[in-house]
Amino acid sequence: MSEWRLYEVFVRSKHGLNHKHVGSVHAADAEMAMENARDLYTRRNEGVSIWVVPSDMITASASDEKEVLFDPSEDKVYRHASFYELPDEVGHM
Amino acid sequence: MYAQLVETGAKRVKSLDEMSPEERAFQEKIDAETKIEPKNWMPEGYRKTLIRQISQHAHSEVVGMLPEGNWVTRAPTLKRKLQLMAKIQDEAGHGLYLYSAMETLGADRDEEIEKLHQGKAKYSSIFNYPTLNWADMGAVGWLVDGAAIVNQVVLQRTSYGPYSRAMIRICKEESFHQRQGYQILLDMMREGTDEQKQMVQDAINRLWWPALMMFGPHDDESPNSQQSMAWKIKRKSNDELRQMFIDQTVPQLEYLGCTAPDPDLKWNEETGHYDFGEINWQEFYDVLKGNGPCNRERINTRKKAIEEGAWVREAAVAYAKKQKQRAAAA
Numbered sequence: 001m002s003e004w005r006l007y008e009v010f011v012r013s014k015h016g017l018n019h020k021h022v023g024s025v026h027a028a029d030a031e032m033a034m035e036n037a038r039d040l041y042t043r044r045n046e047g048v049s050i051w052v053v054p055s056d057m058i059t060a061s062a063s064d065e066k067e068v069l070f071d072p073s074e075d076k077v078y079r080h081a082s083f084y085e086l087p088d089e090v091g092h093m
Numbered sequence: 094m095y096a097q098l099v100e101t102g103a104k105r106v107k108s109l110d111e112m113s114p115e116e117r118a119f120q121e122k123i124d125a126e127t128k129i130e131p132k133n134w135m136p137e138g139y140r141k142t143l144i145r146q147i148s149q150h151a152h153s154e155v156v157g158m159l160p161e162g163n164w165v166t167r168a169p170t171l172k173r174k175l176q177l178m179a180k181i182q183d184e185a186g187h188g189l190y191l192y193s194a195m196e197t198l199g200a201d202r203d204e205e206i207e208k209l210h211q212g213k214a215k216y217s218s219i220f221n222y223p224t225l226n227w228a229d230m231g232a233v234g235w236l237v238d239g240a241a242i243v244n245q246v247v248l249q250r251t252s253y254g255p256y257s258r259a260m261i262r263i264c265k266e267e268s269f270h271q272r273q274g275y276q277i278l279l280d281m282m283r284e285g286t287d288e289q290k291q292m293v294q295d296a297i298n299r300l301w302w303p304a305l306m307m308f309g310p311h312d313d314e315s316p317n318s319q320q321s322m323a324w325k326i327k328r329k330s331n332d333e334l335r336q337m338f339i340d341q342t343v344p345q346l347e348y349l350g351c352t353a354p355d356p357d358l359k360w361n362e363e364t365g366h367y368d369f370g371e372i373n374w375q376e377f378y379d380v381l382k383g384n385g386p387c388n389r390e391r392i393n394t395r396k397k398a399i400e401e402g403a404w405v406r407e408a409a410v411a412y413a414k415k416q417k418q419r420a421a422a423a
Contacts, residue, residue, distance in 0.1 A: 003410050006196070023259075024193045026202070028406075029413035040186050044266070062132055 006055040007033040011047035099146040102138045103320040128254040131197040148205040151191035152216035158184045160224040187263045194255040221385030228296035234274015236304040243338045252325035298354045306377045308335040
């Protein structure tokens with residue numbers, strides 16, 4: 001199995017929704033990864049479309065980078081609609 | 094439970110003051126119910142305990158296919174055969190979800206499977222009992238999958254993210270297993286001959302106690318539980334889970350019109366729970382040590398499957414290489 005590459009599996013559960021990560025499979029190639037993903041993650045109509053991506057092709061943020069990456073957006077409250085208060089007379093906007 | 098006696102390496106649980114800053118931050122995250130993810134820092138003991146528990150759980154799913162595989166060609170109707178195959182396929186899938194979760198901790202699947210084959214890794218004691226008649230398929234689904242569900246529902250809240258997510262998927266699929274098992278027994282009790290009804294009672298007599306053993310030793314005999322609970326790998330104790338299982342199962346047993354092989358089993362008005370007799374712990378430890386009725390047969394079957402399937406895996410790699418070369422040449 002160590003010779004088999006690891007693939008991450010993403011399934012679109014319904015038309016109109018995003019693909020969502022569901023897990024991973026080992027496979028000798030992408031075609032086999034697709035077949036394995038179908039057997040493993042969509043035995044009960046869980047999806048209408050599958051992506052398989054070699055795991056080593058994914059660049060992920062590290063958990064200790066969390067503050068560097070995400071803290072700067074925390075103090076920018078003016079990016080949210082709720083920051084701007086409007087008089088009731090203006091109605092829905 | 095599918096994991097029994099999982100070693101944590103801890104003699105006692107450290108207090109927050111005794112921990113290093115990293116350990117303390119980790120424990121505080123656990124206490125705040127924040128899930129731990131693969132890239133987060135974790136104590137080595139936590140990682141090792143999880144690898145042991147998840148691999149044991151995965152091995153149980155895989156070995157769990159064997160007692161049922163015995164009945165695929167002997168199922169009484171095509172409908173029952175299809176249901177049984179679907180259940181077995183689910184179990185292969187559950188094993189794979191769990192091996193994937195285990196790999197996120199840096200463990201190698203082949204190495205962990207090798208440990209199973211060498212007898213260094215365990216799987217649930219329940220699968221070392223034989224399935225002797227068709228009613229056993231019903232009793233396994235109802236009692237064994239039922240006991241597994243009680244344990245797994247709680248494990249959906251386990252502290253390690255990938256394990257928790259695998260448990261959520263598994264629980265969604267598992268209730269079909271228990272219902273199909275109970276329905277096999279119901280059909281036999283309602284429409285069966287006297288002999289078939291006796292088969293149901295016989296299956297329950299043989300599998301009742303081994304199903305209760307699935308939850309593992311008593312809490313005070315379970316030195317690793319405390320650390321596992323502190324890390325929230327385990328969420329409820331062995332005895333708590335066993336009681337939950339008995340309380341929900343006895344009314345179903347009565348509805349079937351069958352009895353449990355336990356003269357001490359009776360409703361306790363005061364506690365609001367069923368009282369039950371003492372488990373034969375000597376049997377439990379014997380089976381765990383490898384001396385159950387089917388331990389050797391199960392491991393030999395697993396080894397044979399890996400060895401005889403080697404050429405398929407080699408061919409798949411050779412084919413993938415050839416396709417890649419062709420694509421490069423074109």
